[in-house]
Amino acid sequence: MTDSFTHLHVHTEFSMLDGAARLDELVAKAVQDGMPAIGMTDHGNMYGTLDFYKECNKQGIKPIIGTEAYMAYDSRTERPTRRGRIDDSGGDTEGGKKLYYHLTLLAENQTGYKNLIQLSSLAFMEGYYYKPRMDWELLEKYSDGLIATTGCLGGQVLQALLNGDEKGAIEKAARLQDIFGRDNLFVELQDHGLQAQRDTNPQLIEIAKKIGAPLLATNDSHYTHQADHESHDALLCVQTGALLSDTKRFKFEGSEHYLKSPAEMRYLFREVPSACDNTLWIAERADLEIEFGNPLLPEFPVPDGFDNDSEYLRHLTYEGARKRWGDNLSADVEEWLAYELKTINDMGFASYFLITWDLIKHARD
Template identity: 45%
Template sequence: MGFTHLHLHSEYSLLDGACRMKPLVCAAKELGQTSLAVTDHGSMFGIIEFYKEAKAQGIRPIIGCEVYVAARSRFDKVHGVDNERYHLVLLAENDEGYRNLIKIVSDAWTQGFYTKPRVDKELLAAHNEGIIALSACLAGEIPRALSAGDYDAAKRLALQYQDIFGKGNFFIEIQNHGIGEELRVLPLLKRLSMDTGIELVATNDTHYIRREDAKIQQILICIQTNHVLGEDTGMEFETDEFYLKSEEEMRSLFADVPQAVENTQKIAERCNVEIEFGNTKLPNFDVPNGQDHFEYFAECCRKGLIKRYGENPPPEYAERLEYELDVIRRMGYTDYFLIVHDFVDYAKKHDIPVGPGRGSGAGSIAAYCIGITGIDPMKYNLLFERFLNPERVSMPDFDIDFCYERRSEVIDYVISKYGSDHVSQIVTFGTLAPKAAVRDVGRVMGLPYATVDAVAKLIPFELNNTFEKALNHSPELKERYESDETVRELIDNAIKIEGMPRHASKHAAGVVITRDPVKEYVPLALSDDFVVAQYTMTALEELGLLKMDFLGLKTLTVIDDAQKAVRETQPEFDIETIPLDDEDTYRQFTVGQTYGIFQFESAGMRSVLMRLKPQVLEDLIAVIALYRPGPMESIDTYIKNRKHPENTTYKTEKLRDIL
């Protein structure tokens, strides 16, 4: 018949689950299992990653969540009274169930949060369509009643949950991890099934993939609770049975109730959710006088062309604009440009400093003409196709800088225009990078601070660093790893949790704007009292939602303050009229006097400037382009060729005009 894991915690249970998505799905496939659920604690953070990985490997993804049920109402938040909560597993049976699960989880955070995101039975009943529910582990409301010796209460609760979700949509969950209390309650759960007619379902409360990974789970729990291995964390797992078990193991555990195992597969076969990717879902934008959106946009761009380039712009500029307009129209991004232009225009009209634009968006003459960017793409021969072309599958992305002190005013404007329930900030995850992992694991192992600190300091500072890179690049670290058993154990343990999400927080710049309320598309959470979408920026883009970066840049604030100071004595001063060929300014760059100048103030960058001795703006553009991982290796070659262009060579003559 088969078996499917319906109760499972991934790494997105945040320090309470050690299942990484790709190895998890691979392991299920190796066990011959054809479907798999992820039911993280109170959240859906990892659902998109899980869904895509499962689909890629031919495994049916079952979308779920182990929610916390409030003892009273989700709105009751009295200390000492409402601290108690119960677990309940919810699975999305179909697309409607997925949407309802999103709403339940969102409201648990935005309405019911009290130490944990909490639902109540009223919320469950309001969004019960397409949801299959399981009574959960020992922390479930029914097992708790049985543990307290109140069988009648457990029976009443079981029937109540069946009423909420409907007959055949609620199951009594049984588990056996060899825990004493579990073994005591297990026969009572079986009796409860007989007395109520509610079917049983067998699960393993999976927190890690293999039995030997039990120590990883212990380490994560100790990091979360600030304990040392061996101490009572209050969340201790009494056995090492919380791993991804095979069908044979589960059938052996529940040999007397084989139907409970078979029900897992029956439930899995009922669960069919299709998440739509790539279909753009832009919010509605109101155009003046009900004018056609594209006609209005094109009219604004053509007026901007004359404003930027004069009454008789070069024909090739006009042709470029018409080409871009055609691509934008055909790809359906007219409203995208109008939305971005609207909030940039708002900022400018309210004297909020706005950057000239950065990234590939600066290559659009349409963006330049309408006022989104302030960089002439024709002057610098920038390519529109890097930003938008018919073969691009993801939405284009303007990176807009605002004064960091007034950035929030622009976001407030967007919220007021589209509605607070249509705008949300976005989650991001702090991960266990090598240095942090070593320090966390060292503390958990109870090692002396000096030992852990010494090892952490041997790990090089490097973007996207890994233990593999660190061991290859640091001979001293490798020597200690190979010669010192304690250091080896420390690093081996740290490697096992490397890259796992440690905590969720609010992305510094990302905002999602939606046509319908955000929780119609993605689950919401709270981060420092801010509402955030639970899916990452990348996932939101893949879902076709409008994600914008409202970047706060202190340099814009500094420049604005400086301009105001100058205007006290020179009222006519305008920063836009400053010449870009000022010799004194370039002289400062050639001697490395660039402290406090955005992107030019690091010691490494100042060293490059002193070697290159820039003389024109294009030199500064080249330095910024080169000073990043990858191109950085070509800096010496560039400087040599910049000073002696006659020595420049090309792999093919076709590159000469391009480079």
């Protein structure tokens, strides 16, 4: 296998007050290092998706769209009482669980991209509690076309291990595997020199063996160059309302959360080279093209008995015409209606007209 590598756990400037990587510099670094692709997994949102996609295309590298989602422990409707400080690590609650956990999701194809959008939107609309949170129910409903990883130290699998619950960690990983599929759930390994990672990585490797899941090496990049770690630290202070001089504040340990070169990543994970190889496997599998310039209109849900929106629009049109001019429509009216309907259908606006009709009907009723 090649000595290349693809970063798939990457935060940009769109990870608000946490990502210190400008899109153009980030993508340029990946290109400079000869990477075939690069992922984007901003915290809890997809704000930067289109800008990232365009920048990657501009610089000639494959974009892989994703998000590092926030996940509730059980249900997105739960509202546990907060205890102590709140930061991006998930904080603590009175029940001993976190307010939210991290889960890395990547779109493998168009279906996955649409499901990622659905998950992101529903996390805001239905699960927002300190952060936009999704849950197991939503993941089960919108898992098609998505690749998931067990995540960082803030993920449910790692948190179980850190709490000494190896059985619970295996169960969480197996549940994710059941949802996403055998080749679509990766056990994620990170190594920033943290003792917690050094302690849990061997356990993660064993979990991967037990459930038959592939490994994945990532670096949870939050800034492009190692020298940028001080700027990132300042961002965290703004996020948490703390001072740089505050020794008890939330901060990243060390200066290793940058976009490391393939050689650096291969050296870090030299004992498990498949974890790096699998980043390239995902890069090969990722097949997403976002179209620009074409109108993207919502689809009107047509009632039973009609094959599509065009057929239902035709039915309503002739129903209205007969109310106005009787059952025997003149040749001029027939010709006029046929021309209007053909124009609407050729432009792909049938659902738009039906949605407008439905709104007006609702207002009148």
